[in-house]
Amino acid sequence: MAKIAFLGAGKMARGIILRFLSAGHAVAVYNRTTEKTVPLKEAGATVALTPRAAAEGADAVFSSVLDDAASRLVWTGPDGALSANLSPSTFIIECSTLSHDWVVELARIVAARGLRYIDCPVAGRPDAAAAGQLNLFIGAKGTDLEAARPLFEPIRKNIFHFGPAGTGTAFKLIYNLMGATQVAALAEAMLAAEAVGIDLHVAAQAFSGGMTGSPHVISHSAVMAEGKRGQAIAFAGRNRLKDSLYGVRLAEKFHRQSVLGNATVHVFEQMVNQGMGDCNDSELIDALRAIAGVPRPPEPSQK
Ligand SMILES: NC(=O)c1ccc[n+]([C@@H]2O[C@H](COP(=O)([O-])OP(=O)(O)OC[C@H]3O[C@@H](n4cnc5c(N)ncnc54)[C@H](OP(=O)(O)O)[C@@H]3O)[C@@H](O)[C@H]2O)c1
Structure with a gap:
């Protein structure tokens, strides 16, 4: 069994850590x-007060934190994990x-430190994450992935290896931008249907049952039609904006335009600017209603 250090205890990290503990890892x-x-300590994890203390002597150090600033801090900050004593075999x-x-x-x-990096x-x-059903988008040397593969068993559904370090993230940003664009297009389409007087429940069923019915459209159109707000956050507007900005920047870095990506950034920016950054991405429809000067329909309990 491996000695794992984990940086982060947010929504994704929690499920992953519990899977590692259930698999018998420390x-x-x-x-x-x-x-x-x-709750993680109660489930058997050890709690460290700095990333460095968590990483000391680990076989593998994982991180699942919010954004670039957080990642930079936990890896390379004054008490960052990369300042710990780590053997060259550490992932x-x-x-x-x-x-x-x-x-x-x-x-x-990481390479300059003589360690093995896996994106x-x-x-x-x-x-x-809690069910061990994540799709992992890997960027790493093939030999490093093969050596690390057993570590991924408790958390993976599928493992996709795209190439060297950085390619996993590149694909993830392309994938998430496409997902965010679908949510944005759906919010706009639902609002257009509402404007012409179509019942949103019927619209949701028709979108979901036709060629437009991607998993995003199926799940989000039902929530938008129901008009429920303030549910447990699955994907906050603020995080949609973060991922979409990173995605558009990636396209620009490789000299590609991202017309739809920029439009998606624009609408999620409007959502965040309206103070709705911590709301579910499905509530983008309310941000678009506000811009159009259209009142929000009452929530189901108030109807
Ligand atoms: N939620 C999803 O559906 C989903 C799916 C796939 C991938 N992801 C990605 O997975 C990562 C984690 O997402 P999540 O949903 O678990 O987020 P989350 O619940 O909001 O957790 C964010 C984590 O980042 C830490 N953090 C934030 N800012 C920090 C800073 N400046 N310094 C140090 N730590 C900081 C938080 O620490 P505190 O507890 O102290 O705030 C927390 O541990 C994100 O990159 C996200 O885009 C999320």
Whole structure:
């Protein structure tokens, strides 16, 4: 069994850590807000007060934190994990959704330290993390992936290997931008249907049952039609904006235009600017209603 360090105890990290513990691994967890580690300690994890303390002597150090700034801090900050005593066989595995620029830089820093870097952003919601059903988008040397493969067993549904470090993140950003664009297009289409007086429940069924019916459209059209707000956050508007900005920047870095990506950034920016950044992405429809000067329909309990 491996000695795993985990940086982060957010929605995704929690499920992944519990899967590692159930598989019999020893897990040392660090989180900026220590209170969030309490349930993990009760489940058998050790709690460390710095990323460095968590990483000391680990076989593999994983991270699942919010964004570039958080990742930079937990890896390379004053008490960062990369300042710990680590053997050259240690895997450094970044699971957060980050910018391509930062991930490529991190991979370089890790290689210069003589450690093995694996780019491992994940696809799947927190419930998929808790069920060990994540799709892993790997960018790494083939030999490093093969050596690390057993570590991924408790958390993976599928493993996709795209190429060297950075390619996992590149694909994740392309994938998430496509997903965000679908949510944005759906919110606009539902609002157009509403404007001409179509019942949104009927619209949701028709979108879901036809060629438009991607998993995003099926799940989000039902929630938009129902008009429920303030549900447990699956994917916040703020995170949609973060991922879409990183995605558009990636396209520009490789000299490709991202017309739809920029439009998607624009609508999620409007959602965040309206103070709705912590709302579910499905509530984008309310942000678009506000811009159009259309009142929100009442929630189901108030109808
Ligand atoms: N939720 C999803 O459906 C989903 C799916 C796939 C991938 N992802 C990606 O997975 C990563 C984690 O997402 P999540 O949903 O688990 O987010 P989350 O629940 O909001 O957790 C964010 C984590 O990042 C830490 N953090 C934030 N800012 C920090 C900073 N400046 N310094 C140090 N730590 C900081 C938080 O610490 P505190 O507890 O102290 O705030 C927490 O541990 C993100 O990159 C996200 O894009 C999410």
